[in-house]
């Protein structure tokens with residue numbers, strides 16, 4: 001006997017194909033959705049440490065309550081967008097359990113284990129249970145995952161619902177989504193859906209750049225290790241694949257909370273410390289910079305080329321991730337990584353984006369007093 005639900009589900013959410021052999025790109029492709037054209041999701045890898053430490057610093061500056069609220073809103077937007085990217089419209093109710101199971105399996109495969117199990121209660125109450133979840137295992141801030149759960153359930157039910165978070169990570173994580181919770185944040189689908197030309201802006205067009213490393217090469221050369229629970233390691237640090245819109249959502253919400261300057265400064269500092277743990281120990285600074293840019297290329301950030309003009313670094317990222325959101329969060333990280341690689345403090349003096357050419361050019365200048 002064919003499992004009819006499974007059969008329909010697989011027809012709608014056709015198995016995804018991952019593309020990891022193109023430098024600068026990590027893509028997952030769903031070959032069919034509701035009988036329409038294929039959908040593409042571009043992802044880039046981030047360091048867990050950067051996200052968790054940003055959360056910890058945020059708690060220190062605005063307090064637990066505000067930080068929880070901020071990251072809940074981020075999570076809800078991200079969860080809703082996650083499904084907008086996949087199927088685009090609300091699936092039939094009878095597929096709900098199948099779809100949730102599928103989402104959870106996917107997340108677990110990337111080390112996001114806040115929901116190893118989902119309990120379906122009456123009246124559309126859902127309890128997500130897990131432990132040792134990435135990010136909140138370090139920050140104990142599980143609100144973004146509660147928000148995420150609220151976002152996906154809101155999408156699947158076709159009405160806004162909220163979730164409450166009971167994170168005691170790494171020991172256990174519990175999230176309860178309940179339609180009877182008071183609505184505190186209504187997502188705006190129009191502002192979350194992918195831009196029309198998302199696929200064309202974010203897929204490789206030519207076969208050039210094969211002299212740059214791809215993600216598959218890092219795996220082949222044992223630079224990336226994968227643990228049992230789907231946790232990816234680069235050297236000794238955990239990296240997590242995020243859809244490219246997520247960092248923009250994070251940045252946007254920090255802006256809305258009046259924390260634009262804070263996120264820039266703090267992300268730069270955290271990123272510098274993070275790269276210090278990864279960088280090759282060499283006195284050849286140019287070699288260090290090349291290693292940094294090659295690694296980021298392989299992690300899906302686009303294809304990095306750079307040149308020096310005296311002390312100024314002119315960095316061009318071809319095929320950088322383009323979404324409806326800003327690229328600022330990545331730029332703050334880049335600034336920190338460069339500071340680490342070159343053992344000096346740099347500042348951004350100019351950013352030129354050229355969307356039709358799918359490239360961004362960033363110029364960095366050393367701060368005089370730190371050399």
Ligand SMILES: [Zn+2]
Nearest residue numbers: 136167169173
């Ligand atoms: Zn947790």
